[in-house]
Amino acid sequence: MTEVQMENIIVSFSVSSSLDLAQLAEILPDAQYHPDDTPAIILQFPHPHSMAALSSTGAVVLTGPKNMDEVHDVVKMVLDRLNVVGVDCEESPELSVQNVTVSTDLHQEIKLRSLAKFLQIPAYSPRVFPGLVYREEDPNTVILLFDSGKMVCNGKSVEDATVAVEKMVEKLVSFGIKMEENVCRK
Numbered sequence: 001m002t003e004v005q006m007e008n009i010i011v012s013f014s015v016s017s018s019l020d021l022a023q024l025a026e027i028l029p030d031a032q033y034h035p036d037d038t039p040a041i042i043l044q045f046p047h048p049h050s051m052a053a054l055s056s057t058g059a060v061v062l063t064g065p066k067n068m069d070e071v072h073d074v075v076k077m078v079l080d081r082l083n084v085v086g087v088d089c090e091e092s093p094e095l096s097v098q099n100v101t102v103s104t105d106l107h108q109e110i111k112l113r114s115l116a117k118f119l120q121i122p123a124y125s126p127r128v129f130p131g132l133v134y135r136e137e138d139p140n141t142v143i144l145l146f147d148s149g150k151m152v153c154n155g156k157s158v159e160d161a162t163v164a165v166e167k168m169v170e171k172l173v174s175f176g177i178k179m180e181e182n183v184c185r186k
Contacts, residue, residue: 002169004102004162006066007152013075013093015082016058024054027085043078050074061098071095099154102161106149106169106177115145118175136164143168 021041025033032042040053050064052074060078065071079089112132116124124132131144131152139160144152151168155161173179 002104002162002165004104004153004165006100006158007103008063008099008101009065009068009071009097010099011062011065011071011075011095011097013060013062013095014058015054015060015079015089015093016087019054019056019058019087021054021056024082024085024087028081043081045074045077048073052078054078060093097157099156100158100161101152101154102158102165103150103152104165106151106172106179108149108177110145110147110149110172110177112145112147115172115175119171134168136167139163 019041021033021035021039024041025031028041028043030043032044033040038053040055043052043054045051045064048065048070050062050070053061053063055061062071062074062078065074075093075095079091079093082089112124112126116122116132119132119134121132121134131146134143134145135141136143139155141153141155141160141164143164145168151165153161153165153168155164169179
């Protein structure tokens, strides 16, 4: 099995049926609110490095946590800040994972132009983007491959992303990449 590193989890949840963003922006000391640019309050957290976007509908989107423990920590920080300023929040909101990003390193260079031909990807253009974009349908994921051997995968769940990385590694082996033991395999 290919070893992957979790890079980011995007989670959404609801804290209330509505939020008065202008009022919250005045009383939350670290809130960033620029309604002309973004119709949301942005809260940033240094540990774990993450961000929460609060909308007027009461929906919250978190980005930045690297595991579910960090997700729960950030959710608690958001709820605590809102409770302190008098917002009546759900105590245990239902969390919905929207996207996960994982990465791995093959520890070898990949000839992307040749790989694009092998995978029948006509749109590879290194002048536009330095990586090869590969869309996997089952599971529904997007993989970015770089000539350095780094691979990034976005999917709906950790399982989907991990399965997609495994499938890509199989394709890379068929392409002729030699997978050394203990390099990116568990």
